[in-house]
Amino acid sequence: MGKAKQIDRRWLFLLIFFGVAFPLIFTLGLPLETTKNVQMVYDLIDNMPKGSKALISFDYDPASMPELHPMAKAIVKHCFDKDINLIFTAMWPMGVQMADDIIYQLKDDYPDLEYGEDYVNLGFKAGGMITIQSMGKNFREVFPKDMNGNNIDELPIMEGINNFSNIGFVFSLSAGAPGIKEWVQIAHDAYGRPTSGGVTGVSAPAILPYVNEQQQLTGLLAGLKGAAEYEILLKAPGTAISGMDAQSAAHLIIIIFIIIGNVNYWRNKKAEKMGGK
Amino acid sequence: MEQFFATLGIWLGALFTFAIFSFLYKDNPFYKTAEQIFVGLSAGYWSVYTIFFILIPNLYEPLTQNFNANWIKLIPAILGIMMLLRLIPKIEWVSRFPLSIVIGTTSGVFFLRYLKSDVLNQLTATMINPFLGESWVIVIGKIMLIIGTICGVVYFYFSKKHIGALGVSAKIGIYFLMVSFGAAFGYTAMARISLLIGRLQFLLGDWLGIIQP
Incomplete structure (x- = not known):
């Protein structure tokens, strides 16, 4: 038995490229099921009383947009459908623009939305955990003004909002630190507010243990699949669902090449053994 | 004019995407150019951002608008300047003081939070x-959670040789760790493919208009 040849990895790149591109052009419509963690997030928002106030923290930047932007859009859409007033903030500087972009994308669906009444963007504040901790004591100390320079006491949405006890739930869209972990540690573990979130696939394994009996996190959206599942529950197909066919195709290619790699490894080992004899 | 700049932005985005992707074939001048522009732009962006969105609203404006109420902000300002002194070799040692304050404060705050959230909770x-579950799948899941946690911790107990019951538990712990590494790899692969999907959705949708953006 001859030694198996190595495949030039550029062929694999090309295959992945076309494997992802084709399902995006020619939709396959592969089945997708929703999971318990995503259902928990959906139920949390769906069961909020009309007129509640929620805090959504945009803790990511354009590098994580493909994964987190679709879930941000779905979550914000669900909140607006349920008449939940939204307070946007960001622990990442460019999160401010991410929140703005979501509102820009949804403005045609919700033409009656009023800034300062239905939603507000408080902007970015440096400090991570310390900032969140201060928000738990007094919102106004951390954000005396919104991102446009308006005094938050003059905004109707901020009426009666002094700390986390006046917030229905906290939701962090997180691509790393500071992000969802800090929100769990402060908003839930220190102040007892229901906390949920969406994270990139890379950080999901580290965050999933917080979805536990203690309900440190009330559900979690993990990566593009989490976003796609939420779009299904919301019955509002978006870029996440359309990307899942491509995701499955790419995974299939990876699995096939892992098998080929292992077979090659096994053949090489056998060839070496036979050569040794 | 607005339309022109929007189109220009999309074309630049597409060209830079291809320039970066070209590295997958081999290193080349297009990739190098895109890389250098990205580094330069990032440095410029963050400098401007830090001055206009952090320093001015958090330090300059409070001090100039109401000094009496905000004089305490002078302390972090001085500490910040002291931190920058590490750029001057002769008085580099001054930067150790603000650094020690940062380390002390951070460890104090983080210790309590991590102890509560990551250990106690x-x-x-x-x-x-484990036997209180709606279905047998949940019951098995709970049993696995308890076994996995105990055996995983046992694996990291190094004060006794891993033989006998301890050795078996540690071995089971390794299997649980292996499964978690596999899950982490799977999620990482999914995340990387998601980034490619995002880029292709941009190229095929916003740029070429073949699919709905």
């Missing part, structure tokens, strides 16, 4: 009755 979450 996580431990409490495993102290459950």
